[in-house]
Amino acid sequence: MSLLEIENVTRRFGGLVAVDGVSTRVETGELVGLIGPNGAGKTTLFNLISGFTPLSAGAVRFKGEPIQGLKPHRIAARGMSRTFQNLRVFPNMSVFDNVSVGAVGAMGQSAFAAVFGRRSRADAISARTWEALERVGLGGVAEDLAANLSYGKRKYLEIARALAMKPELLILDEPAAGLNDSETADLARFIRSLNGEGLSIMLVEHDMNLVMGICSRVVVLASGRKIADAEPAVVRADPAVLEAYLGVDE
Numbered sequence: 001m002s003l004l005e006i007e008n009v010t011r012r013f014g015g016l017v018a019v020d021g022v023s024t025r026v027e028t029g030e031l032v033g034l035i036g037p038n039g040a041g042k043t044t045l046f047n048l049i050s051g052f053t054p055l056s057a058g059a060v061r062f063k064g065e066p067i068q069g070l071k072p073h074r075i076a077a078r079g080m081s082r083t084f085q086n087l088r089v090f091p092n093m094s095v096f097d098n099v100s101v102g103a104v105g106a107m108g109q110s111a112f113a114a115v116f117g118r119r120s121r122a123d124a125i126s127a128r129t130w131e132a133l134e135r136v137g138l139g140g141v142a143e144d145l146a147a148n149l150s151y152g153k154r155k156y157l158e159i160a161r162a163l164a165m166k167p168e169l170l171i172l173d174e175p176a177a178g179l180n181d182s183e184t185a186d187l188a189r190f191i192r193s194l195n196g197e198g199l200s201i202m203l204v205e206h207d208m209n210l211v212m213g214i215c216s217r218v219v220v221l222a223s224g225r226k227i228a229d230a231e232p233a234v235v236r237a238d239p240a241v242l243e244a245y246l247g248v249d250e
């Protein structure tokens with residue numbers, strides 16, 4: 001059984017088929033890249049997997065159980081957390097509070113409080129938040145306003161929020177967008193190290209070098225359809241990919 005199974009997933013917006021019968025999977029421990037030209041359907045596929053957009057057809061299974069139709073927070077609580085292409089940072093909240101939102105979301109609120117009491121729930125949220133902040137290197141600025149972080153650091157804040165949910169699958173939507181070359185190289189090392197610790201990751205990214213450099217498998221979409229699904233060296237040499245993706249001036 002794969003960690004995530006995507007079976008014949010389709011999403012229509014009126015007459016437009018944004019995602020068209022896509023099937024793929026993420027195995028436990030994998031780092032999978034999802035690439036394709038602008039408008040290929042990558043973000044829509046992420047939204048379908050994480051419950052932000054309902055499927056028109058097909059099935060998504062996480063840890064063997066169907067998850068289509070579940071609300072995003074329910075899917076997150078099952079162990080899948082994500083970041084967004086456009087940063088969702090609350091600028092007037094502290095870095096700590098921004099990240100603790102993730103920990104709160106993952107802890108099944110009332111049920112947890114009923115079993116362990118409010119105090120220990122707060123302690124557990126705090127512990128998870130600190131752990132996630134330390135993991136991304138933001139422990140030293142936990143009390144700062146998020147608005148005061150550089151753009152690059154805000155990206156790590158978003159990742160920390162997702163990590164505070166203690167996911168089994170982390171979905172990253174264009175984490176390198178807007179970063180310079182050295183920031184991108186740092187991020188690549190960071191994503192790799194998370195994966196090296198056993199976290200399964202699916203990554204949408206425009207930066208081809210990043211994807212090809214760190215992913216063990218790359219799925220390519222074009223016009224909503226999957227046109228390749230293989231290891232980076234195979235994808236790189238695939239004529240259909242070259243035509244659909246590499247030939248496009250991004």
Ligand SMILES: Nc1ncnc2c1ncn2[C@@H]1O[C@H](COP(=O)(O)OP(=O)(O)OP(=O)(O)O)[C@@H](O)[C@H]1O
Nearest residue numbers: 013016017018036037038039040041042043044045
């Ligand atoms: N909510 C929506 N309503 C209508 N059309 C949509 C909606 N969301 C996405 N689309 C359309 O679906 C297609 C796929 O978009 P999507 O954002 O998934 O592509 P993408 O591969 O993530 O693109 P990019 O690389 O530019 O982010 C596009 O034609 C887009 O305009």
